[in-house]
Amino acid sequence: MNKGNLRDNRENRSKSHELPSSNSNDFSKNKEYNTIPQERFYKKQEEVTFRFYQVPKALFKNPIYKGLSMGAKLMYSVLRDRLDVSIKNNWKDEKGYIYLIFSGEELINLLEVSKNTVTKYKRELVKHRLIINKRLGQGKSNMIYVLKPEIKEFLNPKNWESRIPKNTP
Numbered sequence: 001m002n003k004g005n006l007r008d009n010r011e012n013r014s015k016s017h018e019l020p021s022s023n024s025n026d027f028s029k030n031k032e033y034n035t036i037p038q039e040r041f042y043k044k045q046e047e048v049t050f051r052f053y054q055v056p057k058a059l060f061k062n063p064i065y066k067g068l069s070m071g072a073k074l075m076y077s078v079l080r081d082r083l084d085v086s087i088k089n090n091w092k093d094e095k096g097y098i099y100l101i102f103s104g105e106e107l108i109n110l111l112e113v114s115k116n117t118v119t120k121y122k123r124e125l126v127k128h129r130l131i132i133n134k135r136l137g138q139g140k141s142n143m144i145y146v147l148k149p150e151i152k153e154f155l156n157p158k159n160w161e162s163r164i165p166k167n168t169p
Contacts, residue, residue: 051081053074053077053078053080053081054077054080054081055073055074055076055077056076056080056149058149058150058151059073059076059130059149060073062149062150062151064128064150065128065130065149068124068125068128068130069120069121069124071111071113071117071120071121072120072121072124072125072128074111075107075111075118075121075122075125076125076130076131076146078107078110078111079100079102079125079131079144079146080146082100082102082146083098083100083146085100086098086099086100086101097145098145098146099134099143099144099145100143100144100146101141101142101143101144102141102144103141104118104119104141129147129150130146130147130149131144131145131146131147132144132145132147
C-alpha cells in the first residue's frame with residue numbers, strides 16, 4: 001500500500017460518519033433522495049416499532065447447518081415467529097411441546113415461492129433437525145414442531161468472557 005492510500009484512509013476514518021444536511025448541493029440534486037416521503041427515513045430519535053423475523057446466528061456459524069439454503073433459513077425464521085401464535089392459542093401436545101399449523105399455501109404466498117420450493121425447504125429443515133413435520137392426513141395441514149438450533153458444538157466457553165464488557169476505571 002502506498003503512502004497516499006494510507007493518508008486517504010486515515011482522513012476517512014477521522015471524518016464524521018454523518019451525511020451532509022439536506023440542503024447540501026450533492027444531496028439536493030439527488031432525485032431519489034428528494035422524492036421519497038420523509039416518514040420513510042429512519043431518524044435518530046425515533047423508536048422502531050416494526051416486527052422483524054429473527055434468524056439465529058447458529059444457522060450461519062454452526063458447521064452442522066452448512067449447506068442449509070438461505071430460503072430454508074428464512075423459512076425457519078418465519079416458522080419460529082409463528083410459534084408466538086401457537087403459544088397464545090395454547091397449541092401444545094400431550095408432552096407440552098408447542099406445535100404450529102402453517103399450511104403450504106400460506107408459506108407459498110408469504111415466501112412467494114412454488115409448492116416444490118416450500119417442500120424442498122421443509123425437507124432441508126427436517127434433514128438438519130430444525131423442524132419435525134408431522135402429517136395429519138391428506139388434505140390437512142401438517143403439525144410442525146420448530147426445534148431449537150444446536151449451539152453446543154460451535155460455542156467456545158473459553159471465549160464467553162470476550163463478550164462480557166470489562167469494567168474500566
